[in-house]
Amino acid sequence: MRRVSRGFIVFILAFTVYVVYTGSISGYDIVTGVIVSAVIGALFSNIVVEKPIKVVDPRRWLHLLVYALLYFTYYEAKAHIDVIRRILHPKLPVNPAIVEAPYRIESDFAITAVANSITNTPGTVVVDIDPSKKNFYIHWISAKTLDPLEARREIFETFEKHAKRIFE
Template sequence: MRKYVPVALLVLTAYIVFSGSVSPYDVVLGSLVAAGVSLITSKYVVRDASKAVSLRRFLHLVKYAFYYLTIAEFRAHRMVIGIILSKAMVVNPAIVRVPYRARNEYTIVACANSITNTPGTVVVDIDQEKSQYYVHWIYATGLDRETAYREILEEFEKRLAKVFE
């Protein structure tokens, strides 16, 4: 039963926010749609029902989003904009291996998206057997796994583990 809740909430929120109104018509129709969609898609979307509904995880997510959207993005943008606007455009690109420890696919994907969304690093490929990303790094400061992990992923994974793991 619990596994239906997160999808239904997601759909209902999307519906209400997109419609921008809380009239009875929208609430009723939105709830119907939410119920229907969660019935169909929950078994694909939600893997572990016990972790599905938790206020603590949600608060961690908000905290992470705040950190990510302000500090992490600002740092990364400053670096890449500096490279673009510099005359010589000195770059030091490399495709490095970045190991991850997460087991949950949502953590893996959230980490990958966080890495890609910060300018300067792009996840080119993912190897689930060896548990590592291949990240194209515009200004590589070190090529071994540990440096790459520390510089690129550690901060994100530490915070995201609290949300999804």
């Protein structure tokens, strides 16, 4: 039963990709899409999601929407402006360093979401991760601090708060 519900999530994902990629919803596309997605769902049911109930929770989707809107408008713009200022500044005020910063989330999806959020904002890149010590190693264009907890607060504490609501 669990495998079926996991597979169903994969089915939805595969069917969406199939239809969007094909770019049409004629009867032929829907019939072949359903067959293809059912096969994919059966094959990949055990590797994509662990707890399918999380995927159908509307509150998590709402949090995701809020986070996406905030991230792509506010946080992205803020980071871009900061990096543009540093590039155009005649003195090129950079202070690059790789800082260690601990994360406090458990699930693979949340860790991935936070790490990709950090990397996607200009100025910070996750270069490595140590799951046993629960540490990110982040390259920072203007390291304000080398203290792990300070760096965590500066770079990704808000991302982590959102990711926790969405994925955990």
